[in-house]
Amino acid sequence: MILDGKCPTGPIEQSWDKHRFDLKLVNPANKRKYNIIMVGTGLAGAAAAASLGELGYNVQAFCYQDSPRRAHSIAAQGGINAAKNYPSDGDSVMRLMYDTIKGGDFRAREADVWRLAQVSNNIIDQCVAQGVPFARDYAGYLDNRSFGGAQVSRTFYSRGLTGQQLLLGAYSALSRQIKAGSVTMHTRREMLDLVVVDGVARGITVRNLVTGELESYAADAVCLATGGYVNVFYLSTNAKGCSVTANWSAAKKGAFFANPCYTQIHPTCIPQAGEYQSKLTLMSESLRNDGRIWVPKKKEDVGKLPAEIPDADRDYYLERKYPSYGNLAPRDIASRSAKEACDAGLGVGPGGRGVYLDFADSIKRLSEDTVRERYGNLFEMYEKITDENAYKRPMRIYPAPHYAMGGLWVDYNLMSNIPGLFVLGEANFSVHGANRLGASALMQGLSDGYFVIPYTIGGYLVTVKPGAVTVDHPEFKKSIEDVKATTNKFLSINGKKTVTEFHRELGKIMWENVGMARSKESLTEAIKVIPQIRDDFWKNVKVTGTGAELNQQLENAGRVADFLEFGELLARDALHREESCGGHFRVEHQLPDGEAMRNDADFSYVGAWEYKGNNKEPELHKEPLKFETIHLAVRSYK
Amino acid sequence: MSDHKTMTLTLIVWRQKNANDSGKFETYTAKNITDHHSFLEMLDCVNEDLIHAGKEPIVFDHDCREGICGMCSQVINGAPHGGQDRTTVCQLHMRKFKDGDTIYIEPWRARAFPIIRDLIVDRAALDTIIQAGGYTSCHTGGVPDGNAIMIPKPIAEEATDAAECIGCGACVAGCPNGAAMLFTGAKVSQLALLPQGKAEAVARVKNMTAAMAECGFGNCTNHYECMAACPKGINVKFIARMNREFLKAQFA
Numbered sequence: 081m082i083l084d085g086k087c088p089t090g091p092i093e094q095s096w097d098k099h100r101f102d103l104k105l106v107n108p109a110n111k112r113k114y115n116i117i118m119v120g121t122g123l124a125g126a127a128a129a130a131s132l133g134e135l136g137y138n139v140q141a142f143c144y145q146d147s148p149r150r151a152h153s154i155a156a157q158g159g160i161n162a163a164k165n166y167p168s169d170g171d172s173v174m175r176l177m178y179d180t181i182k183g184g185d186f187r188a189r190e191a192d193v194w195r196l197a198q199v200s201n202n203i204i205d206q207c208v209a210q211g212v213p214f215a216r217d218y219a220g221y222l223d224n225r226s227f228g229g230a231q232v233s234r235t236f237y238s239r240g241l242t243g244q245q246l247l248l249g250a251y252s253a254l255s256r257q258i259k260a261g262s263v264t265m266h267t268r269r270e271m272l273d274l275v276v277v278d279g280v281a282r283g284i285t286v287r288n289l290v291t292g293e294l295e296s297y298a299a300d301a302v303c304l305a306t307g308g309y310v311n312v313f314y315l316s317t318n319a320k321g322c323s324v325t326a327n328w329s330a331a332k333k334g335a336f337f338a339n340p341c342y343t344q345i346h347p348t349c350i351p352q353a354g355e356y357q358s359k360l361t362l363m364s365e366s367l368r369n370d371g372r373i374w375v376p377k378k379k380e381d382v383g384k385l386p387a388e389i390p391d392a393d394r395d396y397y398l399e400r401k402y403p404s405y406g407n408l409a410p411r412d413i414a415s416r417s418a419k420e421a422c423d424a425g426l427g428v429g430p431g432g433r434g435v436y437l438d439f440a441d442s443i444k445r446l447s448e449d450t451v452r453e454r455y456g457n458l459f460e461m462y463e464k465i466t467d468e469n470a471y472k473r474p475m476r477i478y479p480a481p482h483y484a485m486g487g488l489w490v491d492y493n494l495m496s497n498i499p500g501l502f503v504l505g506e507a508n509f510s511v512h513g514a515n516r517l518g519a520s521a522l523m524q525g526l527s528d529g530y531f532v533i534p535y536t537i538g539g540y541l542v543t544v545k546p547g548a549v550t551v552d553h554p555e556f557k558k559s560i561e562d563v564k565a566t567t568n569k570f571l572s573i574n575g576k577k578t579v580t581e582f583h584r585e586l587g588k589i590m591w592e593n594v595g596m597a598r599s600k601e602s603l604t605e606a607i608k609v610i611p612q613i614r615d616d617f618w619k620n621v622k623v624t625g626t627g628a629e630l631n632q633q634l635e636n637a638g639r640v641a642d643f644l645e646f647g648e649l650l651a652r653d654a655l656h657r658e659e660s661c662g663g664h665f666r667v668e669h670q671l672p673d674g675e676a677m678r679n680d681a682d683f684s685y686v687g688a689w690e691y692k693g694n695n696k697e698p699e700l701h702k703e704p705l706k707f708e709t710i711h712l713a714v715r716s717y718k
Numbered sequence: 719m720s721d722h723k724t725m726t727l728t729l730i731v732w733r734q735k736n737a738n739d740s741g742k743f744e745t746y747t748a749k750n751i752t753d754h755h756s757f758l759e760m761l762d763c764v765n766e767d768l769i770h771a772g773k774e775p776i777v778f779d780h781d782c783r784e785g786i787c788g789m790c791s792q793v794i795n796g797a798p799h800g801g802q803d804r805t806t807v808c809q810l811h812m813r814k815f816k817d818g819d820t821i822y823i824e825p826w827r828a829r830a831f832p833i834i835r836d837l838i839v840d841r842a843a844l845d846t847i848i849q850a851g852g853y854t855s856c857h858t859g860g861v862p863d864g865n866a867i868m869i870p871k872p873i874a875e876e877a878t879d880a881a882e883c884i885g886c887g888a889c890v891a892g893c894p895n896g897a898a899m900l901f902t903g904a905k906v907s908q909l910a911l912l913p914q915g916k917a918e919a920v921a922r923v924k925n926m927t928a929a930m931a932e933c934g935f936g937n938c939t940n941h942y943e944c945m946a947a948c949p950k951g952i953n954v955k956f957i958a959r960m961n962r963e964f965l966k967a968q969f970a
Contacts (some may be wrong), residue, residue, distance in 0.1 A: 131858040147845050149885050150787040209861035211854050211914045213878040220868035244786055252853035259849040292832055321780040353754040358762055359783045464809045524790050530858050578769045624774050630835045
């Protein structure tokens with residue numbers, strides 16, 4: 081099937097304004113008749129729930145945490161991009177669009193990215209009005225800093241806490257609507273199934289994580305703002321509860337999963353210290369503004385203290401290979417370069433899996449106090465984890481799975497191929513192409529939540545009769561029975577291995593075969609091994625307790641079971657995409673200097689996969705990508 | 719790099735089946751723990767052993783494991799988050815303990831935080847306080863340009879100091895009165911400092927302090943235990959600022 085993104089036509093500069101005018105409106109008096117389900121209350125979900133509630137819709141919002149304030153958007157440190165051009169350094173909506181398309185290695189839709197860049201400025205205004213304390217200069221104006229993949233300063237920030245401050249802004253707007261009664265908040269609920277009636281999304285089945293009860297909710301539209309799936313690698317920078325479960329349940333009900341192989345490995349994370357490790361911690365890429373990345377030139381130096389290695393014996397490899405962007409090269413390039421250095425035996429720290437990020441020059445140039453003001457909380461966090469003082473000796477960093485550019489396929493209105501199912505934020509695939517630039521995730525989450533879905537959902541709702549399906553419909557009962565059967569299965573196996581052991585096993589296969597450098601052999605191997613782990617899981621997993629109580633092992637079993645299916649799809653997508661682009665690097669497809677080699681003739685499309693049943697091959701559907709405003713070019717950061 | 723010599727620890731952990739169960743302490747042994755294990759990773763190891771032995775693992779709240787989501791919540795040896803300066807449980811590392819140590823682990827204990835199970839408590843009351851007024855009533859869209867509202871740097875910095883609160887509730891757990899004054903004071907202060915929040919300052923402080931009392935939180939009697947327990951180092955001066963705002967509101 082050839083998919084149609086239903087993007088507006090005509091000049092790109094007018095595309096979103098024209099589309100907004102063309103969208104049908106829901107009469108204000110009718111809005112309260114419509115029910116909307118919002119799953120996930122991170123930046124996208126909280127912003128959307130608050131905005132839709134304020135417009136007058138009835139919103140039911142769900143999160144698995146004990147409060148909407150805890151979604152993992154909160155952990156984003158560095159900043160949020162906007163095309164304000166406050167520093168007058170040549171920024172514009174068009175330049176932000178250009179950088180995003182280029183950064184994504186020409187694998188995103190132009191119209192979606194234009195819209196993102198256009199509303200980026202509204203986001204900053206909105207957050208300021210909410211009382212988000214952005215960094216200010218001494219005159220009282222908003223301050224900016226630079227981020228990877230851009231040559232302008234367009235990143236707004238709040239210390240190293242930008243995600244927290246933006247999420248708390250959205251959470252405060254959501255809290256206001258909860259108080260007003262327009263949003264009903266359901267915390268400690270996990271979505272386990274999407275209910276589809278006659279091909280239309282009509283509701284969800286959730287597990288009450290406190291009582292274990294399964295609950296049905298019906299609505300006129302279902303929105304998923306359920307984040308990304310890189311916990312499929314087990315060790316990642318995501319929160320422990322992040323999973324693909326909500327999205328995978330939708331995929332199993334027919335929603336297409338687009339570009340799952342586009343995963344981002346973040347270059348500046350704290351290296352793994354041991355086998356027992358439960359997650360990896362990211363440090364903002366903004367550190368690359370003032371830190372210089374290097375490894376020893378000679379293998380015999382890797383065991384030495386960094387201070388004992390003279391400048392002449394250090395390889396500042398990003399500055400050497402990419403003189404114009406230097407340490408600010410995009411994430412995929414910075415990550416791969418670190419892996420190459422470590423593969424060449426030049427890595428530092430435990431297992432030789434680390435490179436230095438050195439602030440000595442900046443401290444000399446700016447003073448330790450200035451560096452502390454900019455990055456104090458990151459240095460503190462680094463010391464807590466490693467017991468090392470980064471003001472005195474360089475940090476050690478290594479790439480870690482961080483973000484999913486892929487996600488459920490959506491059209492320009494953020495609606496999936498299932499009518500009535502909308503997907504927002506990291507959970508959809510739309511704007512980042514094959515690689516996301518720093519400070520663009522927060523921008524997308526809030527763009528989708530505050531400024532896109534409130535318009536586009538109306539265009540759908542005017543076509544449906546409110547309240548047409550209720551939870552009394554047999555499909556809801558069936559959904560509950562299906563979920564119950566899976567739960568009982570988990571609890572009855574009573575095998576020998578814990579859920580975490582299976583997750584680690586999967587993660588290891590994914591990281592080694594489907595990680596930063598993928599090949600036909602490694603991917604074929606993964607596609608062979610993952611079903612074996614999956615079979616073993618269903619025969620040999622041990623889940624204690626019952627389904628009728630708070631049971632974290634049971635929660636986790638469901639998430640890992642879904643990762644065991646989804647991981648295979650990710651590997652299949654990576655195997656089919658015979659090119660390298662952005663975060664997807666196939667060793668067979670590289671330029672002589674090791675850069676990614678795209679294949680625009682054959683792969684300039686969105687690959688959207690249709691689930692065909694357990695242990696059956698999924699079917700690929702394509703949405704061709706057209707580049708009319710920004711011309712296809714080889715991405716160069718030299 | 720420190721060497722990976724391992725520790726064996728005795729854990730005395732609060733186990734409680736549900737809100738109605740009376741609960742009791744149970745003793746466990748944590749083996750093969752290195753000083754690079756985080757506290758939660760140490761508990762993960764104990765739980766893996768328990769599952770293998772067919773026993774119910776210890777349940778505890780956690781999520782981001784990088785000290786920012788505010789989900790983790792344990793009283794360790796009598797101190798919320800374990801008592802290390804500006805550190806959440808998830809960022810506490812085992813290098814702070816010695817081989818052979820005995821560690822007591824309990825949930826947050828406060829009237830406003832009923833226990834759900836083991837180390838998990840219900841902190842919905844903190845959301846209720848924010849819903850009472852912890853926001854500016856701006857609409858989505860229709861707001862002025864970000865630079866139209868100028869904010870002097872020192873004011874923006876002080877507001878950010880207050881805004882760093884992660885809503886974990888350690889201040890309540892640490893307070894002998896079970897008060898949420900530091901939590902509430904931080905939000906009231908952040909918005910009272912900023913021009914965007916001034917328009918609703920009077921109603922906000924009244925409504926939020928009223929919600930605080932209704933939820934069953936106590937009042938401040940200047941023990942400063944909240945500040946000692948706060949993993950973000952929120953300063954008690956924000957309680958003083960809230961009190962001033964509250965007083966001003968009485969005359970408004």
